[in-house]
Amino acid sequence: MAGAAGSYTVSLDAVTQPDGGGGGDAPDEQAAAKEVVADGSFDGILNIARQYDSRDWYQFTAAESATIDIGLAVAPTADTSIRLNVFGDALMVTVDVEPGGSGTATIDVVAGTTYTMQLGAGGQAAYTVTFG
Numbered sequence: 074m075a076g077a078a079g080s081y082t083v084s085l086d087a088v089t090q091p092d093g094g095g096g097g098d099a100p101d102e103q104a105a106a107k108e109v110v111a112d113g114s115f116d117g118i119l120n121i122a123r124q125y126d127s128r129d130w131y132q133f134t135a136a137e138s139a140t141i142d143i144g145l146a147v148a149p150t151a152d153t154s155i156r157l158n159v160f161g162d163a164l165m166v167t168v169d170v171e172p173g174g175s176g177t178a179t180i181d182v183v184a185g186t187t188y189t190m191q192l193g194a195g196g197q198a199a200y201t202v203t204f205g
Contacts, residue, residue, distance in 0.1 A: 092117035092129050099129035103160075106132035106189050111141060111182075114203040119155065119194040131202070132189045135182035142177050143190070144203035149173035153196030160189045172198065 092099035092107065092115075099107045099117060109115055111133040120126045135141075145157045151172035159165045159178055165188075168176040182188060192200060 099131060103130050103189055103191065106130035109133050109202075111135065111204045114144075114201055116199065116201050117192065118197070118199050119192060120197045127195065128191055128193045130189060130191050132187055133204075134187045135184055138182065138184045140179060140181050142179050142205045144175060144177045144201075144205060145170050145192070146175040146201045146203070147172050148199035151194075151196070151198030151200075153194045153198050155192055155194045155198050155200055157202075158191040158193075160191070161186065170200075 107130065109131045117129050118126075119129060143157070143159060145155065145168055147155050147170045149172055154169055154171045157168045157170070157176070157178060159167075159180055161180075161182075165180050166178040168178045170176045180188075190202070192202075
């Protein structure tokens, strides 16, 4: 009932965005891409409702020439799919992953070359990127 006397409690949970292993949100522009190491994995969050965070950009430099897999797993709690685009000099591959799913991009990399990755979503979605 509006205006009723009593005790009320409000709680807020702060959600951090340790995109790419820490340090806050990953940039939303390719020119400012966050550096990651193409070994192991990292987590991130896209959240268009808060801070208009619809894209995360990362970059890595290939340590050696090889064929590598880049995996993307989207949390089952996501309310949207995520698209992963991988760029060299141009777009190399695109992978779309639904909530609760995973996908893999396989690319050939050249030692010393820098590659960028764009993750994009139209809602809120947590993700994990894995190099293998």
